Amino acid sequence: MIRLVTLDAYDPKVIDRLCKVLYTAFGVGCEHAGDMSLPAGQHEPFDAQELLKALPSPRAYADDKILYLTSRKLKPRSVISGEVPCSGFANQNGPRALVSSAGVKDPEAGLKQIARHAMHQLGHTWELHHCLDPRCAMYPPWTLPYDGGDTFFDTFCRDKSEQRIRLAKS
Amino acid sequence: MAETAQALTLAVGDRVVYPNQGVCRVTSVESKEVAGQTLTFVTMKREEDGAVVMVPEAKVRSIGLRKVAGRADVERVFSFLRSDSDKANLDWKQRARTNVERMSQGGLMGLAEVVKGLQVLSELRPLPTKERELYDNARHLLVAELAASLHVAEVDAEDSVDLVLFPPGRERPKRTAEEFRSAAGDEDGMELGEDLLELGGEMDLAPEAEPEEAQAEAEEAVPAPKAKGAAKGKAEKKAPAEKKAAAKKAAPRGEKKPAAKPEKKAAAKPAKKPAAKPAAKKVPAKPAKRK
Ligand SMILES: [Zn+2]
Numbered sequence: 340m341i342r343l344v345t346l347d348a349y350d351p352k353v354i355d356r357l358c359k360v361l362y363t364a365f366g367v368g369c370e371h372a373g374d375m376s377l378p379a380g381q382h383e384p385f386d387a388q389e390l391l392k393a394l395p396s397p398r399a400y401a402d403d404k405i406l407y408l409t410s411r412k413l414k415p416r417s418v419i420s421g422e423v424p425c426s427g428f429a430n431q432n433g434p435r436a437l438v439s440s441a442g443v444k445d446p447e448a449g450l451k452q453i454a455r456h457a458m459h460q461l462g463h464t465w466e467l468h469h470c471l472d473p474r475c476a477m478y479p480p481w482t483l484p485y486d487g488g489d490t491f492f493d494t495f496c497r498d499k500s501e502q503r504i505r506l507a508k509s
Numbered sequence: 510m511a512e513t514a515q516a517l518t519l520a521v522g523d524r525v526v527y528p529n530q531g532v533c534r535v536t537s538v539e540s541k542e543v544a545g546q547t548l549t550f551v552t553m554k555r556e557e558d559g560a561v562v563m564v565p566e567a568k569v570r571s572i573g574l575r576k577v578a579g580r581a582d583v584e585r586v587f588s589f590l591r592s593d594s595d596k597a598n599l600d601w602k603q604r605a606r607t608n609v610e611r612m613s614q615g616g617l618m619g620l621a622e623v624v625k626g627l628q629v630l631s632e633l634r635p636l637p638t639k640e641r642e643l644y645d646n647a648r649h650l651l652v653a654e655l656a657a658s659l660h661v662a663e664v665d666a667e668d669s670v671d672l673v674l675f676p677p678g679r680e681r682p683k684r685t686a687e688e689f690r691s692a693a694g695d696e697d698g699m700e701l702g703e704d705l706l707e708l709g710g711e712m713d714l715a716p717e718a719e720p721e722e723a724q725a726e727a728e729e730a731v732p733a734p735k736a737k738g739a740a741k742g743k744a745e746k747k748a749p750a751e752k753k754a755a756a757k758k759a760a761p762r763g764e765k766k767p768a769a770k771p772e773k774k775a776a777a778k779p780a781k782k783p784a785a786k787p788a789a790k791k792v793p794a795k796p797a798k799r800k
């Protein structure tokens with residue numbers, strides 16, 4: 340189950356559509372688990388890793404994944420080879436993912452873009468690595484054509500995520 | 510590479526890399542009586558899932574066990590990743606053999622070479638299923654070792670690699686077969702003997718089946734009619750050598766993968782040469798579920 344937690348106000352229609360896309364992408368249920376306020380002491384642009392760490396978890400089962408959605412900007416992340424533009428964050432095989440819709444002016448019109456980034460971060464929580472196929476949501480999300488792409492996993496990533504999800508359930 | 514050539518003295522707490530398996534931590538080094546002989550065994554726990562491996566100390570070197578790459582190795586890897594594209598061999602048999610060696614004996618650099626080589630090749634044409642799996646295994650092992658070496662999270666390690674391989678704001682390059690040919694020099698190279706079978710089915714395609722499977726993959730990866738149109742457009746731009754393969758009828762949608770491999774680690778195993786098998790290995794066929 341994917342439990343979606345909103346950190347800012349969103350039109351329920353957007354949330355509903357996002358849940359449907361995620362359900363289709365992963366084949367597991369997705370529901371809106373409610374709103375949460377942003378933790379005190381952190382400011383926009385947020386450090387995605389710190390923000391995710393500070394957010395409390397809603398009630399969930401062991402194999403559930405929690406996806407936090409915010410409209411706030413996230414700071415580029417510093418890694419050894421430079422600065423990574425940041426639209427979301429999740430630890431590999433972790434239980435929680437964060438995604439920002441800050442790059443989208445109208446969430447209803449830009450739902451596909453938000454969903455694609457959400458698929459990417461959730462993909463990491465199911466142990467997917469970055470993909471070679473630019474059409475796939477697991478392609479590095481800072482690349483040029485990424486935002487215009489579809490809510491799509493290529494065969495490799497889809498099969499791998501299905502396996503991981505099955506394995507996590509058993 | 511250099512690491513395996515040196516004698517490897519292991520102590521409890523050391524972080525080591527078991528080729529094709531990943532980063533392990535040494536949990537004990539003890540002597541045991543086996544059939545009247547005293548043997549020293551090294552026990553290791555794989556960090557990602559806690560699977561336990563026990564190896565006689567005398568076998569440690571032949572297995573290719575090595576210490577986690579150091580800072581200098583990491584720097585070399587990043588300058589390699591930044592360097593001008595490494596063109597994979599267009600002969601899939603030679604490529605397969607090189608990549609098996611890189612995976613088992615190439616150290617951190619070997620993993621980076623597999624990842625980059627296959628990435629660049631994928632910019633010419635889609636990878637066949639086996640190579641796509643190899644790409645993911647190599648990427649997984651590379652990221653895990655970099656994370657261990659740099660003491661960072663795996664996502665940070667992966668992003669640091671991909672920031673170099675897929676620079677921000679840039680489109681994916683398109684390659685031509687000519688680029689690969691001129692880089693490879695002597696195309697025909699040497700003929701391979703039957704020893705290829707030693708790869709344990711890692712590359713069990715008939716030579717002429719490879720381009721076809723690649724094509725089948727390309728077709729398979731197409732989700733919706735709209736995207737299909739886009740993919741077709743790309744296919745039109747293929748180099749002459751590719752066109753021949755594209756003209757062939759694509760194989761029927763390969764019913765998933767061979768028995769949908771249960772675990773990524775299980776997938777990494779076939780690439781391992783029989784000689785590299787540990788004498789006593791407690792790793793379950795399916796590594797224990799994480800956490
Ligand atoms: Zn990512």
Ligand SMILES: [Zn+2]
Binds near residue numbers: 475494
């Ligand atoms: Zn993919």
